Amino acid sequence: MYRIYDLQCNNMPFPQGIDDAKPTFSWKLDSDQQDTYQVSYRLRVYLEECMVWDTGFIKSDKTFDIPYQGEKLKSGQLYFWEAESINNYGEKASSTTAKWQTGNIESRWLMKWISTGEARKEIVDCVSAEAIFAGAVKSLDKPEEVLDSPVYFRKEIGIEKEVKHAVAFATAKGIYDLQIDGQSVSHLFAPEYTSYNKHLEYQTYDVTKLLTPGRHGIGVILADGWYTGKIGLMGVGNQYGERNSFYLQIEVTYTDGTKELLGTDESFKWSYGGYRYSDLFVGEYYVQAKELTGYSKTGFDDSSWKQVVASVGGFDILQGQSITPARVVKKIVPEILCTPKGEVVLDAGANIVGFTRYEGPCEEEVEISFEHSEVLDQNGNFQQNILGQHKNQKDRILPNKTGIITYKPKFTFHGFRYVLLEGIKDPKAEDFEIWVIDGGLERTGSFVTSNEDINQLQENIYRSQQGNMLFVPTDCPQRERAGWTGDMQVYAPTATFNMDVLAFLKRWLKDMRLEQKMDGQIPNVIPAIDSNKYIDGEGQDEVSSAGWGDACVIVPYRLYQAYQSKEVLKDNFQMMCRWMDYVESKVSQEGLWDTGFHFGDWLIPSIMKATGNPMETAMKTKEEVASAMYAYTTEIMIDICNVLGEKKRAEHYLALNQKTRTSFSIKYISSDGRMRNDLQGLYVLALGMRLVDEHKRQACVRHLVNLVHENDDCLDTGFLSVPFLLETLYEEGEKELAYTLLFQKKSPSWLYAVTKGATTIWENWEAIRPDGTRTNSSYNHFAFGCVGEFMYKHIGGLEAVEAGYRKIKIAPDINCGLDWAKTSYVSRYGEISIDWDKKSGKLEVKLPPNTSGEIWWNGKTMEIGNGRYLLK
CATH class of the missing domain: 2.60.40.10 (Immunoglobulins)
Incomplete structure (x- = not known):
């Protein structure tokens, strides 16, 4: 077949x-x-x-x-x-x-943006990063005092003839819910998150079946979203503007061949309604008595509503929806817990991203609230682990009568496992549903082994990716939801295995190109927001860091390796070159990047434990890490230039690369193979990035191995060296030690979190300390899930020899300590599967048409074409 x-x-x-x-x-x-x-x-x-x-x-x-x-x-x-x-x-x-x-291919934008024309509440947000990091700033008890209410727009239209085709183009500065005759037609959280002032996407909806001859109501609710909401680590509002607005253009073609254009203009009216506020991070406050029932249907009395303010322009940054919309993928009936304090808490069973739906009893004027968090404290009581301003993650309902109320949030979502309930008497589990959302990305990888802890680790990796690849690749779904470039570049190989992220990351890379500075710098967070200046330092000229800005080279390259897409390299090549020119202007004559601030090998466990200050990790490692990353990215640029036929540039980067390698070994590694700073991560980067002279290499490996043993056979690597740790040990002949670290259950290790009940990847190796103390870390950060790349390659046996998995190496390590493993991956060519069993000595392989492979099994190597193979 x-x-x-x-x-x-x-x-x-x-x-x-x-x-x-x-x-x-x-x-x-x-x-x-x-x-x-x-x-x-x-x-x-x-x-x-x-x-x-x-x-x-x-x-x-x-x-x-x-x-x-x-x-x-x-x-x-x-x-x-x-x-x-x-x-x-x-x-x-x-x-x-x-x-x-x-979409609107001809870019004919003939309607107008509409807004209220009214001033928003004055911004009183804290802008002291020091105070926020110190935990001195907390979320407000009454957010309605500082947050603005979502706005309702409406208009009625008449359709006098039979409609052949009708399409609606809609977008907003804010997020919107578009309804026709009471039926919502828009995507979740449209128009999603992009670099709004440079790249705004519009959505296209086929509304033919809704526009029958007769009168129709058009209604819109417009909320703050990312545009004016309290976003980012700082939680400061109005990052893209001071006024939300909405745009709608409906193009109607009648069966008689005539056409009509409808949409937003001065004839729309506006009012406030049932939402006192709705913020992506804070949550929603819904007041039932204020609800405008039927506002999007015909016959609604809008005589007290106000006229909108209409404006034109700003269409040059519009682009059609370029990734799959967010979606609800699962509905969980939670377990109800009663904590030692007597709190009533819902347990979703896993740390997820989404919101809580309720359909159950309520009492008149008795507020119901749902506060979301990731952990219970060590005594089993509800703990709000997210610090900072506007991080409430709390949805509130004020019913206007006793009876049954149905509610689910419309303009907010949360990162959580537990939900603290208040205002509900005798709650029943069946009255609640936890709605899990994701970015619509299809799962492409499967990895299952004989070890349940490893299987749980894999599920944690996947779940963290699922919850953080919403709209942009975020660091965490509850505190920042920021597109930290360093997180994505270290995780990219694992990301491409687990999901089809090609279209998703292409859109993010477009924003990266748009956000690149004139001097070539890449901001550490994409999309970049103005409030990041309070973290970087106001007036700071340097907004990039080695290992973070390098994502503009590394991420497109990883996409090319996974998907064989030259277009990704072509689209981003000028951005890469401008970044590399910037770095070249900062390095010394010896080719070392020894100037400026860098995050270095961020969050080294031992330093964090001793000082609690992440800046200590930066100061101790920034120079070596920056120079190592420069060598690493120049090497990648050589390959990219060769793929694109840029021979002169390839020669240029080769010369830079050779100079940096030579200088690095001389300055940072002594003759006996010891790093200037004796830290695991620096040895890992030096060895993994091939920066060590051959005559120093074995000594360097010994120092690394000794450091691991001295640390009780636990890792002590920082953010940028973690992805290279196991692979470096494996390639240097320390396979047993690599697996010891992978299977380690003491802290810090990957399986330590599993033993503590983790269902996602943590930001901090000891987010839950050995004594049971819950810290205020994020419990959903995908970055350390980068270990997946090592597992899929060496335990699963899957490695791409040629870009896109056109040629595949199948080399499972049956001496990894496991009895069996099953790995499958849907490449651009089709499904690849590898199934091995140590006891039976069996290896089953399947490769899709148009591919070939080489199998390394039982000490032998064989070339194969595609198809199914069974080896014993």
Whole structure:
């Protein structure tokens, strides 16, 4: 059987509202025969019943990133497409029909932005990073005193004829819920988070079935979201502007061929309604008595509503939705706990991202609240672990009558496991649902072993990625939700295994390009927000750090390695070069980056335990780490330049790389192989990035090994060296020690958190201390999940020899200490699976068409084509 499946347009299964005039097409193949490859393909694209592009059969084995070259695409239309593939055995595979919807391709923006025109409440937020870090600033008990209310807009329209097609383009500075006749048509948290002042996305909705002949009500609720909400670590509002606004353009085509344009203008009216406030971090306060029931339906009395203020412009930064929208993926009925203090707490069973829905009894004017947190304290009582201003994570309801109330938040979400209930008598578990949300990214990797602790670690890695890859790749879902560049670059290889992140990270990289400074610097957080200056230091010229800014090189390269997308390298190449030029301007004549501030090997456990001051880790390691990262990124740039045919630039980076390597070994490593600063992470980086002269190498390895043993066989690596730790030991002949660290259960280690009941990856190795004390750390940070890369490669046996897994190395280490492991990965070519069992000596391998592999098993190496193989 020869099969074609998983059709994607612009790297998504069903993109809605893309405004790319030449979208790309991809598919995957499957076959039950060995040595199968595609010899030709055919694509056909249809608009309604008419074919607008037919490639005919093209001789090629290409199955992804094929650009559209048919008739000019039309705005707001639903296109259908099919693919056929013929293999080398003469078998033909035909796909099912896939589809995509175009956005406003012609960029005709003919309506107006609408807002209230009223001033918002004065900003009184604390801007002292020192006070916030010290825990001296706490969230307000009455956020309604400083937060603004979401705004309701409405208008009625008339449709006098039969509608053939109607499409709505909508966006906001803020986040919105769009309704027609009481039915919500918008995505969760639209228009999502981008660098708003430089890149704002609009959404496309097919509303044909809703606009029947007659009168219709259009209603919108507009909340602060990221635009004016209390976002980032500092929790300071108005980061992108001082006024929210909304835009809607509905293009109607009637069956008689005529067209009509409807949307936002001066005829809309506005009012406040049932929400006293709704903030992404603080939560919502819903007052039932103020609800405007039926506001988005016809016949609603809006005589007391005010006229909107309308304006034009700002359309040059609009782009169609370029990633899959957020979605609800799971609904959990929680367990109800009664704590020693007598608190009533919901337990979701795992640390998740989402919100709480309630449908149950209420009493008139008795406030109900849901406060969300990640942990219970060591005595089993509710503990709010997130410090800072505006981090309440608390939703409130004020019912206007006794009876049954139904409520779920509309404009906020939380990172939590536990929910403290107040205001509900005799709560029942079935009255609650925990709604889990994610970014719509499809799971591509599976990794299961004979060791349940390792399996739990893998689930923790996945769950942290699921909760943090919402809109942008965030550090944590409860405290900052910030796109820290360093987190993403260390985690990227693991990310590409677990999920299809290509489209998602391409959008984030676009924001990175837009946020790059004139001198080439990459801000440490993308999207960059103004309040970060209070962390970096006002007036500070340097807003980048080695290992963080380097993400502009490393992340596109990891995407190329995983997905074989040259376009990612091309799109970001100028950004990479500008960054490298900036760094080159900062390094010494010897090629060492020994100036400026850097985070260094951030959060080294032993230093944190001794001082509690993360800046100590930066000061002790910043110079060596910055120089090591410079060598590392120049080496990556050499490869990128060779892929793109940039030979002169490759030669330039080779010369820089060689100079830095030589100088690093001379300055930072003594003749007996000892680092200037005797820290695990610095040895790991020096060895892993090949910065050690050969005659010093073995001594350097011995020092590293001794440091590990002296630390009770526990890691003591910081943020940037953790990804290289196990691989470096493994490659240097210390395989047993690498596995000792992986399976270690004492702190600090990956499995220590598992023994403490972790269901996600922690920010801090001892977020829960050995004595049971719960710290105010984040319990959902994906960065240390970078260990997944080592597990999938050495235990799972999966390694890409050529970009995109066109050629695959299968080399599971059966001496890893486990009895068996099963690994599967859906590459751009199709599914790869590896299943080994030590006791039986069995290895089963499956490779998709168009790929090949090399198997390392039982001391032998063999080359294979694609297909299924069983070895014993």
